Amino acid sequence: MALVGTGVAAGFINTTAGGGSMLSIPLLMFIGLPANVANGTNRIAIVLQNIVAVSTFRKKKIIDLKTDYRLALPAIVGAIAGAFIAVEINVDLLKNVIAGLMVVMLFVVVLKPEAWVKEKAGKVHAKPSLLQYVIFFFVGVYGGFIQMGIGFFMLAALVLGAGFDLVKANAIKVFIALLYTICALAIFFYHKQVDVVAGLILAVGNMIGAWLGVHFQVKGGAKYVRYVLIGAMVIVILNLLGVFG
Numbered sequence: 001m002a003l004v005g006t007g008v009a010a011g012f013i014n015t016t017a018g019g020g021s022m023l024s025i026p027l028l029m030f031i032g033l034p035a036n037v038a039n040g041t042n043r044i045a046i047v048l049q050n051i052v053a054v055s056t057f058r059k060k061k062i063i064d065l066k067t068d069y070r071l072a073l074p075a076i077v078g079a080i081a082g083a084f085i086a087v088e089i090n091v092d093l094l095k096n097v098i099a100g101l102m103v104v105m106l107f108v109v110v111l112k113p114e115a116w117v118k119e120k121a122g123k124v125h126a127k128p129s130l131l132q133y134v135i136f137f138f139v140g141v142y143g144g145f146i147q148m149g150i151g152f153f154m155l156a157a158l159v160l161g162a163g164f165d166l167v168k169a170n171a172i173k174v175f176i177a178l179l180y181t182i183c184a185l186a187i188f189f190y191h192k193q194v195d196v197v198a199g200l201i202l203a204v205g206n207m208i209g210a211w212l213g214v215h216f217q218v219k220g221g222a223k224y225v226r227y228v229l230i231g232a233m234v235i236v237i238l239n240l241l242g243v244f245g
Contacts, residue, residue, distance in 0.1 A: 041193075110230065
């Protein structure tokens with residue numbers, strides 16, 4: 001029951017902002033999974049959560065798979081590389097780095113709200129630049145080996161770098177995450193670092209949370225999603241700094 005409840009919260013946060021895995025991975029470790037298995041198992045929930053999210057975004061006509069796939073390509077390549085080096089990562093060092101980056105991004109969101117809430121509905125976005133492809137390759141690398149907090153980085157790249165409003169950016173984010181997480185999950189499966197039963201139970205909650213998150217965004221718009229983003233970032237930063245024990 002705890003896995004399902006945590007999954008609902010994680011799915012909602014992942015779909016509206018990012019950082020939901022900061023809830024699910026520690027819980028998977030708490031119930032006895034080794035850190036590497038928890039990292040791999042969490043990907044089952046992420047994949048199924050994002051299938052629900054992408055499907056719902058498509059029904060709401062927020063995402064167009066024919067044009068919104070471009071940035072997924074470098075992310076997939078990066079995620080494959082990231083997943084292969086996942087077992088070598090120094091988790092403690094990485095958490096400190098993430099905490100520092102989160103603080104910087106939090107100030108960006110708070111001090112430049114117009115960048116997040118400015119609506120650009122109907123605007124035709126140009127083909128991604130070489131720099132954006134490079135950025136999303138490294139986004140994929142990070143997502144492939146740890147996943148935690150990846151939503152924040154993708155949102156920053158999509159909103160500040162590519163010019164999407166936050167709702168559209170969230171839609172593209174979950175689509176990209178779906179594709180690269182499938183590839184990463186296959187690698188974790190190959191290395192026997194996945195607990196299928198725990199992952200599926202967690203996924204039930206994640207899928208419910210994803211469905212709720214998409215409807216919240218479409219109804220509330222980018223302005224309200226920003227508040228969720230700020231709140232989630234604060235919680236993730238405090239958690240990374242050990243405030244919650």
